[in-house]
Amino acid sequence: MVRMMGWEAPKLGLRKGPWTPEEDKLLAEYVSLHGEGRWSSVARSTGLNRSGKSCRLRWVNYLRPGLKRGHITPQEEGIIIELHALWGNKWSTIARYLPGRTDNDIKNYWRTHFKKREKSSLKQQKRKAQILKLKLQQQQKEKPDKKDETKTEEAGDHGKANSQAVEITDQTSQEMVFMYPTPEDQCLSQEPDFYAADTASWIDQYYLVDEGLWGGWWSLDHDDQPAGFCNKFAMQNQENTGYYNYFGGDASNGGYIF
DNA sequence: AACCACTACAACCGCTCATCA
DNA sequence: TTGATGAGCGGTTGTAGTGGT
Structure with a gap:
């Protein structure tokens, strides 16, 4: 006997649940005779005391031949x-892919x-931003001797750049919401570069x-x-896929590469 | 052993879109 | 042109199973 697992009572006599x-x-017999x-x-x-909708769903998600069971592979995840x-x-x-x-x-x-x-x-982004901010502050403190030399500069571009860096970091820590590990995470953590290596094969596979x-x-x-990150990543993919030329350009733009 | 948290999976619901009379 | 109907899609919910404490 099949438990009803708490599904609501069937309306109009139609069965629901498992x-x-x-x-x-x-x-299955119906579909084999009449097709989908x-x-x-x-x-x-x-x-069958089921709605057409329910039948379709059951066939598409469970009974249709060729469906894979089991865990999503890393390649599929990519x-x-x-x-x-x-x-x-x-x-x-x-x-479909x-x-x-x-x-x-x-x-x-x-x-x-x-x-x-x-x-x-x-949370992770906020933490990283905090660390980066501290590092920048520390760097500024560690350059007191250069301070005199660059006093005029500091008022100009360099000084601006540093203060902007902190400002941007704060802002992005609040605004950026990543839904999955970023390539940056991969680089920072020094973990195997799954994205660079594995995606190459499935790109080839699925055109x-x-x-x-x-x-x-x-x-x-x-x-x-940072541009360095982009270059590193693009070069890795060049080695793995040969598609570097496809990017068509200059990775130092720090962002979109086509 | 019992409890809890988390993951995997199945199935439903509401909405939108396409088709046809 | 419009309304009815069926099909498909995305969101959500509920249960079973599993692993950790």
Whole structure:
């Protein structure tokens, strides 16, 4: 006997809640005979006491042949991250590039894995900003001898740059909300560069480069990255993918690279 | 062993869009 | 042109399973 798991009472006699193996069998038989579509007639034809909507969902998310079960692989995760950056919550669009995965799978995965990071990364950004601010202050203190030499300069560009750096850092710490680990995080933590290495293979595999994939990558709120970081990252990808030329340019612009 | 927090997954709901009479 | 209907999509909710304390 199947528990009803707290689903609300069925309206108009239609069954709700978990599907039984018998129902699955009826639905699968119907689809094999008539093909996908005309979901509203499934109930009439098969005697299933389910709405057409429910039948479609069950087929698409569970019964359809070729569906993958089990955990999302790191490669698939890379695709999800990149495509979400491009298209946002267009789960069905993203799912088209992940054979065997449904929009529901991806939606669930994103929700459980990245929504929580959104919260924690905000804290992380504030912490980083704090550290950077302290470092800058320390650097300023450690240059008292140069202070006299550059007194006039300090009033000019250099001094401005330093104070601006602190100011921008404060601002971005409050405004930036990353939904997943940024490439900057990867660089700072010295962890293996998953993004640079793994994404290369799946780009080749799915031929998405022409869709501006790397443009999407660089549009991930990274326009505040230091030029050095961008160069490093672009060069890594040149080695791994050979697509450096595709970026078409100067990584030192600190942001969008097309 | 019991409790709690978290993740994975299944399924529903409301809304929008496309099609057709 | 418009209204009805079906299909699809994104958001949300609820339960089972699992691991940590």
